[in-house]
Amino acid sequence: MAAPPATAPATARCLSVAKSCWAAERSSSSFVLSAPATGLRQSGSRVFSIRAKVATGLQRACIADDGAERPWKLSDARLVLEDGSVWTAKSFGASGTQVGEVVFNTSLTGYQEILTDPSYAGQFVLMTNPHIGNTGVNPDDEESNQCFLGGLIIRNLSICTSNWRCKETLEKYLIKRNIMGIYDVDTRAITRRLREDGSLIGVLSTDQSLTDNELLEMAQKWKIVGVDLISGVTCDAPYEWSDKTDSEWEFKRDPSSETFHVVAYDFGIKHNILRRLTSYGCKITVVPANWPASEVLNLKPNGVLFSNGPGDPAAVPYAVKTVQEIIGKVPVFGICMGHQLIGQALGGKTFKMKFGHHGGNHPVCDLRSGRVDISAQNHNYAVDPESLPEGAKVTHVNLNDNSCAGLQYSKMKLMSLQYHPESSPGPHDSDTAFGEFIELMKSNRL
Ligand SMILES: NC(=O)CC[C@H](N)C(=O)O
Known part of the structure; x- marks a missing residue:
């Protein structure tokens, strides 16, 4: 294997700095790394400062069933598919209960354009790329004025954003638009199921008062074929x-x-x-x-x-x-x-x-x-x-x-x-x- 570069790439450094700052920075949602830490880059006459924002979703502490507070987030959401399978996950974005058709998207980049593509109305988009959120969101990448999709399903929510165009974290963006997101779920396994059995209706929920069977019933009753979504x-x-x-x-x-x-x-x-x-x-x-x-x-x-x-x-x-x-x-x-x-x-x-x-x-x-x-x-x-x-x-x-x-x-x-x-x-x-x-x-x- 090639020896690691003497200077670690800026993104990797931001990540490790963000991790070590996590405990100290819990009350603030963003911080700007100083020039020596980020490697202020000079390109022609333009100077780029690298801004890293800690994603708030990963900072929330959780109260476990035993009543003790854990300094990390616990699973608080479920995706129940119409085939009866139940997938536990962690929520980010809006909370609540949503029903929709689960589709998987194999794009490596462009989650913001996908979130704002109106053609996803009535659907949950599952990203097969396991790492999402690292570039945040910005006002120029919108494909419409609204997010019409039912929700976003991802494997790993980036703990920080590092992109010069970033204006907001993905989580804050989804909260503002009242869109549910879940992470820490086996997106590969769900994708394989969809590939084998065909697209499935699912229910996403953070509501602990609803039983798995109630969510399953919602999924099985819901229809997308024959509906005018336009x-x-x-x-x-x-x-x-x-x-x-x-x-x-x-x-x-x-x-x-x-x-x-x-x-x-x-x-x-x-x-x-x-x-x-x-x-x-x-x-x-x-x-x-x-x-x-x-x-x-x-x-x-x-x-x-x-x-x-x-x-x-x-x-x-x-x-x-x-x-x-x-x-x-x-x-x-x-x-x-x-x-x-x-x-x-x-x-x-x-x-x-x-x-x-x-x-x-x-x-x-x-x-x-x-x-x-x-x-x-x-x-x-x-x-x-x-x-x-x-x-x-x-x-x-x-x-x-x-x-x-x-x-x-x-x-x-x-x-x-x-x-x-x-x-x-x-x-x-x-x-x-x-x-x-x-x-x-x-x-x-x-
Ligand atoms: N992007 C689109 O226009 C989608 C077309 C149509 N709704 C479909 O799912 O096939």
Whole structure:
């Protein structure tokens, strides 16, 4: 094994300092390490001071059953799955009782973008990456104005944060948004169960007065299939969007000289879809999920985007009807839920997958070029390609299971992807899809 570096990395040092400061700092939730301890770094003219914050969840003392106070936190939460299994855990974030569908996400980074992706409404996200919370949260990584998910399930909650963008600990953030979190639970074992048995409904609870059987009953009675979750996450009224990707993060250097007016249907839209479209030269009007197609067409947009969104695409016939009224009239781009609604609008069928795709590491093949992208995904339903009419072509497949990952119907100037070209979080490989949409709108203008 290679000898350890003479100077330990800053994060490791912050961790050990944070640990030794734990007892002394119990009353304060944050501290800034002094320059010699943190190794104040100089880069060009910029000076970075490394700020470490102790996560408060790990500091709470607990009263054990024997009435004695322990200076560490004890298990105070349960996750009861509909198969009858009971998982004890420690809580952070909000307390209470929540029911939802458990899905596992294999992204290594980006928990804040995941927490604010409205497509997770009605679900508990279990992160397979065992160490979460170390970068805290910051105001720029939000994918929507709210957290719609049921809760967060993690193996290990970082005892401190160490990131120059961090403004708040994950725990405080979840408490403010009233979102439950649990840690110190065997996320690997739960993931294996979901992979073997398929997705499961669960109940998260910190309420000791409820028995395991009562929680089990709640899990078994709750349904997510056939429920319209879009109406709970869409915007109330139309609005204009004009924010691009911040110049600090922009990786596309050749902005379009033309401007395109795009109307984006908000089925639970992620902000990065809007930022990427704006970076590609679009002026965007966002409309609520139930906005009449006729009003959208009256705006004479260059294109229409059907966004991502939570839940079962078969539970929102009003949205399928809207898509039907628009396709063939203007160029359209569907992303995730938008792709599934397009599939249905074309007369195809969607089905629920065994445990879905959630993570930033899914290989997808573009069948037109043979190019393979590593993509960001988040869906439990998929379009059955056999059910599609002639003319609709499958353009992309997920290489893990050969499921349909993209569609094109040239005559209708229609394209759609089952995954997330906007990433956030995830790799940027598929960003070119926005360029393809621009080309589609351009060709329609000629
Ligand atoms: N990200 C999304 O748009 C999710 C689509 C749909 N709700 C699904 O789970 O399949």
